[in-house]
Amino acid sequence: LGRPLPHVRVHVLDTRFRPAPAWATGEIHIGGAGVSRGYLGRPALTAERFVPDPFGAVPGARLYRTGDLARRLADDDLVFLGRADDQVKIRGHRVEPGEIANVLRTHSTVREAAVVLRRDEDGPRLIAYVVTRSGETAELRDHCARRLPDHMVPAAFVPLEVLPRTPNGKLDRAALPEPERTEPGTAYVAPETDAEKTLAEIWAQVLHLDRVGRHDNFFTLGGDSILSIQVVAQATQAGITLTPPLLFQHPTIAELAALGPRVPAVEADQGPVTGPVRPSPVQRWFFEQDLPAPHHYNQAVLLRVREPLDPVALEKSLRALVIHHDSLRLRAFRSPGGEWTMDIAPPIVDYPILTVADLSGLPGDRRTTAHEDLVARAQTTHDLARGKLLHALYTGHHLLLTAHHLATDGISWRILLEHLTAAYGGTRLPRKTTSFQHWTRDLADERPEPAATEPIPRERAESPEVNTYGNARTVTTSLEPRRPVTQDVLLTALAHTIATWIHRPTVTFDVEHHGRTHAPTHDLTRTTGWFTTIHPLTLTTTHDPHTTLQHTKNQLSEADRRHRPSAEIRFNYLGRFDGALGEDAPWELLPDAVDGTADPSGRRPYLLDVNAMVIDGTLRVHWTYCPALHRRETVETLAGRFLRETERVLDGEGGDFTGAGLSEPDLEEFMDHLDDVFASEGEA
Structure with a gap:
């Protein structure tokens, strides 16, 4: 939408008429000289649409509620997301289908897109109808999964030659075809072919589940990019050639097994490399x-x-x-x-x-x-x-x-x-x-420049030279999450934790990634080495952690590789190690951090190092800091708040609060109150 014309004011407000933070969804309200007094002869509609202007300098000024949803970017530009009356609710979340359609349109092959809510025996499902240049939709699920929260990723993608339109040019929803039943319901459907049975056994082992159905979604079951590498490695050993991107594009057993032998195996030199x-x-x-x-x-x-x-x-x-x-x-x-x-x-x-x-x-x-x-x-x-x-x-x-x-x-x-x-x-x-x-x-020769970042608070005026490995101390916390954690969830929780501490909504930290990006000529599933990438990630938090979660997914999908790591906080999610070695192994992995891994006189590159992993179902988080710069009590407060924020994001992902007797505004007010409580805790 760009920016408003002169003498026109545009506000993006939440449901309680407060300015929505950057990246948060809100309704467009227009003020200024161009706003009329109301609808002629329609007092009820006038009262609904023309509301008092709390931001205007003129007494009696009004705002016009457009019913249009938008998001304000950091540069003040507005992005149109759809109509407020088009909102749907799925898995306890209000969703703007137009926002999902906008994400689909950013894919290079998509010409048109529409997303609607369909209800069948399995409950409500988001269905995407797309017009693509190639007629293929295989890459679109991965495209959405990298940019949207799980509950906003469509359950099915239906290719069309053209979107049906009414005579006045609007989408003809009644003419949209029913999607084929290619996606799972909640009922378990047993694997059928030998390939499906083999893949199901591998998934069950990697995800530590009793059974996996042919229509179960790998990522809904708790899979992530790290675990996908393990699945691909075991599948290859079993004679099924896969790649991590294929698992993102076809996240069910049935879809993967149907690919057959179409994926060529990557040949590697079996002799010694020198x-x-x-x-x-x-x-x-x-x-x-x-x-x-x-x-x-x-x-x-x-x-x-x-x-x-x-x-x-x-x-x-x-x-x-x-x-x-x-x-x-x-x-x-x-x-x-x-x-x-x-x-x-x-x-x-x-x-x-x-x-x-x-x-x-x-x-x-x-x-x-x-x-x-x-x-x-x-x-x-x-x-x-x-x-x-x-x-x-x-x-x-x-x-x-x-x-x-x-x-x-x-x-x-x-x-x-x-x-x-x-x-x-x-x-x-x-x-x-x-x-x-x-x-x-085969790597491209990239020489990124340092990113500009703001420093985090120091509690003691010591020289940074004291921040050595020998002086470092670690606070360790643990949580048994009710749902599988992912890197997106943990980064969102960390952003809210740090933003509360530094009293700024926008935070930057360096994020480690496993770095094993796929290429047709590479298979790294059983290769050792230091592949890690470290890139700065800047997140803007909102009062709603799930809006921040969506922002996190967007930012991760467009990782800032133009800049080299330069923040003062580093985050690294090492993934899940649940029973990784098996019950028959002569040893088992302990969760204890090993001391002395670096020379004590070496200077640490970060003031705070946050390392998280899941071992036997328990999330363990290590916060390493320098006591000459930060008090232990402060780090313990941050570590505790991080666990609460993690639970907050996970609880909200799960579903609906209507059973608790809370309306959506009441729930938002309650969460805001919790933020105030956390913010008033002893910062030192």
Whole structure:
């Protein structure tokens, strides 16, 4: 819609006639010289549409309620979303179908789009009718899912040659055809073909469900982009070739199985990979940190041992990992001028990879101290120039695995743990997928500029130099969510938490992503390495967390890759580790954060590091901070509020509050009151 003409005022107001925040949906109200006194001879309609102007300087001024819904952008431009009387309610949310249609029209193949609510035996469903240049609709679900909350993604997409119109040019809803029953209802429908049964078993294992029906939606069941990689990897091992984008486009068992053999498999070199490696963007970022001890920058996992291990078999399995996974043989060299280069060493493990220590004879306190000393020593064993990037410590009841971050990331650990379990059990490791060397070679050469960000509050006037890994402390909280959490939900909760703290509606933080973007020539489902991307994300919060959730999806789908990470808060969602290794594995993953993964004298790049993961159904969130800059009580307050905001978003996603006797305005007022309560808590 652009901006109003001179002498005309346009307000976007919520249901209580308050200005709607940027990105929030509201009704357009027009004021100024162009507003008439009302409808001639229609006093009731005049009273409904012409309301007192609380913003006008002239006594008795009125606003005209247009009935049009819009959203105000950050630059004050208005985006038309549809008519207020076109709103529908689904899963407890008011939805503007016109807004969904607008999102569909942003797809390059869509010429026209309309979205309507249909009711059948499964309840209300949003149906999208689209006119596309190709006649195909396969990509549209993924397009919507990346830009809209789950409840706004249409249940079905119906291709048409033209949208039916009435004689006056409006959409002829009665002429729209009924959609075919290709989408699931709530009833369980058993898988039918062998491919469907195989996929259902994989989904059930990855999502930890008793059963999965052929029409169940992967993302409705709690799937996400990280879990999709696991599904693709297991499907490939079972002889079904998939890609993560296909899972987004066809999120049901029936749809995926129907694809048949149309997806070509990506061939990867099965021999040892050696030679020069181009650093990935995040590896370049690491080298730019200029840490005093770059060899000491690790990731580590702690396993509880279920039964005594055979040290000889364990060491053999660890060596098999290094030979199989090329990233574990990376070498890094710094020239006298400070430039870093990398290569991959030959598949030879000529260094001690396992330390075995029997602490069972020590009393409790001494055993704890001895274990901490051994863990600290294990963290300093890596050698970048020799390619010694993996080490294990076995102390009888626990197995510590530590790897330099140059060689691993969150998804890499899933792969390594799965393969270590297989190798120790005598199972042959699966075929290799695209090498890290190949992947970095094909990356575009991007050199993003720093983004402009506002600093977060400091509570003590200490120099930033004190923000070292040795000074850092961590607050850990946990939550057993009633519904599966996703990165979108957690980012929305974090935005509301930080906005309340800094007293600004707009917040910016750096967000880590797994970075394993799909390309037809790459299959990274079983490849280890540091693929992570880090990009700044700016979110504008509203009084309604679900409006913020929609904004979050929009922003994530258009990630700011023009700028390099420069915020003071970093967020990383590592995904779900629910029973990741299986009940038959000789070890199980512990949720405890391992201390000492970085050199104590190294300076931390962030003031607040927020890391979240789900282990055995429990959301665990680690808030790492510097006590010389922020008080522990403040971080504990933020951590507690974050959990409440997470529940608030999840509860609202679930459905309807009408059973509680609350109208929508009453509910909004109650939520606003909660915001006021949270804002008045002890900030220090």
